[in-house]
Amino acid sequence: MLLYSKIHYLLYEKNKFLVLKTTLSIFIIVLMSVVFSGCTEHQSTDKKPPKAINGKFELSDWDFQKEGAILLNGQWEFYWNKLLYPEDFNQSTVSHKNHIVAVPTSWRNYQIEDKKLPNEGYATYRLLVDLDYIPQDLAINTKAFISTCRIWVDNKEIFQTGVVSDNPNTSKDRFKPQLITIHPQNKQFYITVQISNFGCAYGGFVTGLELGNIHLLNNENNKQAYVDMFLFGSILIMGLYHITLYLLRRKDCSTLYFGIICLLIAIRTLLMGQMLLYSFLPSVPLHIFLKLSMITLYLALTFFVMFIHIVFPLDTPRWFVRFSQAIGLFFFTTAIIFTEKLGNLFIVPYEIISVFILIVLLSVLIKAFLKKRESSILVLSAVLFIILIAINDILNSYGVISTGFFIPFGVFIFIFVQSFMLSRKFAKAFFHEEQLLKSELRMLQAQIKPHFLFNTLNTIICVCRESSEKAEELLLNLSNYLRCGFSFKNDDEFADLETELLHVKSYLHIEKARFLDKLNIIFDIDTNIHCKVPAYIIQPIVENSVRHGILPCKDGGTVRLTVKKNNNMLIIIVEDDGVGMTEEKLTALLNSSDKKAGIGISNIQNRIQRIYGKSIKIKSTKGIGTIVTLELPLSDALNL
Template sequence: MVKENGRIGKSRTEMVPSYKHPSLILDNSFGDELELCLQISNFYHPTGGLRKSINLSDIQYFNESKKNENAIGWLVFGATFMMGLYHLIIYIMRKSDKSALMFSIFCLDVSFRTFFTGSVFLYEVFPDEYWVYIHKLDLLTFVISLPFFIYFLQSIFPNEVHKIPIKIISFAGIIFVLIVLLSYSNFYMKLIAVYQLLMVVGIIYCIYILIRALLQKREGSVIFFNGSIFLFIIAINDILNQMLIIRTGYYANWGLLIFLFSQTIMLSRRFSMAYYRLEELQKSLDLKVKERTIELENAKVLAENANKLKDKFISLVSHDLKSPIASVIGILSILKSEINEMSNEEKLLFIQRAEMSSRNSLNLIGTLLDINRLQSGEFELELLPYSAFSEVEKVINKLWTQIQEKKIKIENAVDKDLVIEADKNLLNEVFMNLLTNSVKFSNKEGRISIECTKLMDGVEFSIQDYGTGIDPSLLPNIFEKEIRTTTLGTFGEPGTGLGLPLVYDIITSFHGMIQINSTKDSGTKITFTIPTKIL
């Protein structure tokens, strides 16, 4: 016997199976003719015997072929093992994406399977007595490859993969794993053809899934489809070789390497797109945070301003209503204590004073509320056609009693045809306060003139009186509510000191401007402009 591979025997206990690829150097001692006699025994494999054709070649060529085969095997192992390890680390860092885990397990399974195909490294390294255990590992790496590939496919295209086929393939995989672990090789190799048929059906189902993903234009479906088709062709070739139907050789290593490389490209694009979307989401989130921060800051400013307005309003109300209410209480106290000693004329005088004080208080409250609404932004302008001449005449008519009492001559020089766009109530409030002040501080038989000039982007109104004028020391704070600048009129008329601040706020709400020119004992001219449309 020149060479022995395993050990032949007449029974299972006598023989030792082997998958080694032995080589024999033939020199001139064998003569010109060579007669080979092979003794084969098989009690472990249903298709045992010579698994490959006998290769007769030059020794140098033979050695080079073995080296190339070993190099390819280690190349595929190293590449697939590093791919699996790399994607396992990615999954550990980002556990929300199961595709990295499934691909990692599939790569690691493929990498270990390279030890059983091609150069059959593990069969060559370990003694033949361990063939049974190595062969079980060989079959296990083959059996679990399909379930993990299907799970990987589901993690990439979840909408295209149905649950029932996955359960069937997973259940079949578990059954065959148990059969391989618990039975003899001669038994499970008879059944492995059933699983190989299931794998062919599984490959067809995977192609169906990939076609659906292509039609739905899923991300990465083109790369996945091309790599998978190449792998399926190689897988079918290797299955037919294992069943000894064809003898084209095993190309699983090359097929798997090309497929896994294509999947690495697909997953890399998938992760890069996920990272890109995460960056865009982060930018969008940062922008929203900035916008929300600005909104909160603005809301805080508005709240603080509203709080200040509330405090000012309460301060003004409490300060300005104190004197009129005290005056009414004083008048009523005098009436209560001396009513029997008073004449009817005196009683009427006290009642008139109480009524006047109450009316002044009511006017004060209305003015304060208007100022507060204007400054808080609750007063919205209602811009409508405004006939300036007729509206000014209406205001003049409301002051007819005071005007007649002082015999004042009022000249309304506003163009009768002038119509502008303005808020009627607010602008009338401006004229009411300004004309009230002009009448209040005009002397008997005085004169008041009202004029209007058209501008490029609005109008300019002016109200001129020739009364007592304003003390120059009061002008700097004339529009301040906190600093009261009220004085008595020429007939002793009282004031609230809030008329001009209200006028200022209204003009400001119109985005206009107001100016006061006054000379002591010579009169006052108030000019204000408002941007508006002339209709």
Template sequence: MKKLSFHAFVALAVLVVIVIQLIGDISYSKIAPQVQYGVLNLKTWNFERDGPVTLNGKWEFNWNELRTPEMFATGKDQHYVSVPKLWNQVELNGVPLSGTGYASYRIQIFKNSSEVLLGLWMPGTFSSYNIWINGKLYIKEGVVANNAEEAVPSFRNRLIMIPAPKDKLDIVIQVANFAHYKGGISVAPEIGTVNQMTRKSKLETAKDSLIFGCLFIIGLYQFGMFMGRRKEKFTFFFGLLCIAIAVRMLTLGDVMLMYWTSWYRWTGVIRLDYCLITIAVMAGVSFVHYLFKEDTLQKYYYTLIGSGFVFLLISLTLSSLFFTSILIMYQIYIVFAVVFSIIVTVRAIQSQRTGATITLLGFIIFAVLIFNDILYYQGFAPIRDLAPFGLVVCVFIHSLMLSRRISKAMGDVESLYYELRELNAGLETRIEHRTSELVRMNESLESKNDELERMERSRRHLLSNISHDLRTPMTLIRGYLEALYDDVIVEPDEQKKYMKLMLNKVNSLNHLIEDLFELSKLEARQVNVEMVDVRLERFISHIEEQYELELRARGLLFACYNLTYRDAPPVSLNLRMDLDRMIQVFDNIIYNAVKFTPTGGKISIRFQYVISKSCIQISINDTGVGIDPEDLPYIFDRFYKRDKSRNSAVGGSGLGLSIAKEIVELHHGRIWAQSSYGQGSTFHIELPVYDL
């Protein structure tokens, strides 16, 4: 919720600033008339009621002439050009004009004679101008001349108070430009009452001063933060960015720098302007680079910094006419810097870096407005000079982001402080706790060591068993063969008897080898299983059919109990298994139980659904002699036999339960046993079920 409120506050602040910036253009709803072929009719226009008028439209125009009001003669060499429009965008008699040169503009305004005092707001014009009104010279900004040696450029907004008792104003503007690539009137003058124009001039100055003061203070604050924590280099570059933009505000609009320092000339201001633009771009990309260093693009960052130094060298050493002519290169450089910053910020968002989202919002606002200015200066957009405003908005958004980042860091420091205090307070308790844990771990290790020793004894025991199980049949077979070979046994009946004994031993060995081979493949998961869906009811019926008659024939009681519906809803449950291999598991368990269960005993199987585990638990119980507790942990090991004496009366290889365990685990189940010696045994199997 806090994050949402923060973003909403930033969005609202940006919206308010945009509205304030543009409100001057939409304060009055009435559409002002346009200049038509050097004439503007304002006889029905009331400045107090309808607002000021921007002098857009077709002005009378004379190229490469510096005409005074007396030199304008009606009907002689009259040409018209749109204002505002740069000379580079004008064609005269089919010939495109150059950005350098000189020209004269004229407009005649017919107004209401009751308005005797008006104000004319003249924006800066490339790159010097004189203004006559009703034959009187009012303004000389710079020196207007017809050659580069005599012309002195100057570029400032000016406000003129016009006594206008008559119903006509004749305005003549001379413009000369030999210092800038683009010349002419780029912004149309505006006329209105003295109060309206004074208010406009003061608002322009106040806006520039406010932006300068805010950014300058932010820059100094960031420099102070950097001095306190030099590890965070992004604060230095953000401060440099703010200072560069703040000082550049002094070179725009009213060019306050030229008021404050009268010795400072226009060429120095324009050089400073271009240098500050380049420094701001370099500081901006460095800020992003060090802010999101884990997500930056190193190669592109150093390319942008190197290009910035090249532009700085051009701005400082070459003529203003040259470096203003490559303005498009500066604009492309800025575009690449913005794209770099957006890409790095998007990568930071993907890495969930703090403040990356709000940083991206600032870059997007700035990118949109700078593209607008580029299109404007190329003649494709109607609104100009939004990039400085967008940059300021971007800086304020980043200031908010940094404030949030610093607040989060301070919060983390406070949290760490309280955590450390709590840790120190409970250090003795933690030491005691850790000590007790170490004691428990030591006891556990001792237990594991005892278990490993038992396993090692079991391994040696198993090796002894397998050696006996393989050697004893081979020794017997060898003795029988030697007796036959030495004619010790000559009677045919006796020979057949010994041959039968040898055949039984060979079959026993063959069965042992097959079991070993199958167990090895099961442990390596190299067996082929054919898993099919089997309904639980069908599986239980199959078990009953498989064992009931045989066990009863051996004098044992046998029963199957289906307890699933006691704990589960009356739906069919589905088991996924290789039926043949699962029957092999039951064979090994049940026939083992038959060996150790006396005649008259009972073998029973219970099937029960365990809701919490979503599985079927199968319990195979016998009333035989049971398993000694010492043997119980090892009954699923290879070659482990309950009766370990060499004279065991009960056969078997000791691999049956090992095979059963591997098959059950292959079905994602588990198997274990419970028993007490002399009280029978119970084997439990859990298999997952699937609802149909």
């Protein structure tokens, strides 16, 4: 993951336009796939599907097995404020004035005698279907038919959902998508549909009926359910993931807001299309799900504005954020306290206000893009994509088009972009941290403290007067110490264990010559271990034991270095019987901001944590001594 993030960062920094081109290409491919799948509506042929004309659907040359199912869209007979039964049309003496209307769409888009129809009311639809033959296993798919309705094929009732009535007190809404097998007696048959609406947002044929082979329709229904569940699960997981990120790092509210957006869209995914949530909980009243659908709609946009404000704080006006929050809170309250009938009155005003919010939002993103804010082009592209999907969904909800509802797909793409942004953000943070650790390591490697070098040379001068052989040994140790300190390559984070131990031994021999009997040294090293370890990892710990553990003691003490293998672990132990440390001193030792507490200990801690996911173990008792233990996976070390 770390390697991927680093490569991802470098590639992005050097190929911004390539990344943008690739991202937009993905958007276009997904959009085309989604729209194509929605527009074809299960049809497996390039043949243009027919439509109903003047209340008649001509299907004499349509093969349901080869060409798939077909939507019964087009011009239906329409009888407003009448609940007519099939037998009513069989009575030639009875005259019923009909109108020809477009299906599917809400009947509030109709005009009769120059008057626009209200959302509430009741009506009868009728269509004549003309087949070339009577196919086997023919079925009608009601899909997401939310309106209360009854359906007849000729004189046989095949479907009912809720209670259809001309009285709002007796009409009862219910949602029950169903696939119904029909057995027409003739090649020509009538489909009669009664619909009443006194509570839902849209009345009438908002979604059309589908006619086709029952097995093919059942397969398509199952596929759609699988897609809905996939989107729900994916978006839900990403929402929980982002909220978890916020809980781990509460300073960044963008992850919280985006996580909430994902949860809202995940819930809405189960409320759109086949309304799987209602299928899972059929005993829950329909109006609860309709309220929940409105709530997710109202809150999602508000949290999205808050998310953009966190990502681009300098470009998002504070009044705009407050305005969006007030709008979201107001409409959320209306959805909670008002009935569906009153709540539906707020949908159109909200959609108008949403257009204004989206316009301002686009201006914010364009402003951020022009100012070359980080990730602005990605967010702008994703938002434009979602806006196109939202326009598609709005037009579908009004029945203007019938391509399907795809806002979950748009959010899914936006989640992809957000993941890309988080990965890039993580890669940059990791890259900068890695460079900082390497810079600190190089500083430690090259850092020969003047007082240490001065004292060592004074010691050598004094020893020269007494023993030239001992002076020669000290010079060799100093040479080894200096050579090890400068020999690490800048890009080589690891060194042979033998090299590390030579560095430590050279240092300890020099210190032993300086402090004589005040410093005792014990080596307990398994010489059969050959591997690589992080460079400059042992000497700073040993130096801390000498400087902060032994030297403050009046009578000195002993430093013991143990290197051994335990199962598949390399164990490095540095212990002393010096002054020890309190809990406060131990905390300061691991605090990188405390420069006097320890020599390079925080650097070692950070590198061990980053490479192995482990921490240095330090056990110290005041007046007794300190034990520092490193446990490194030997298999990892051998493969480095």
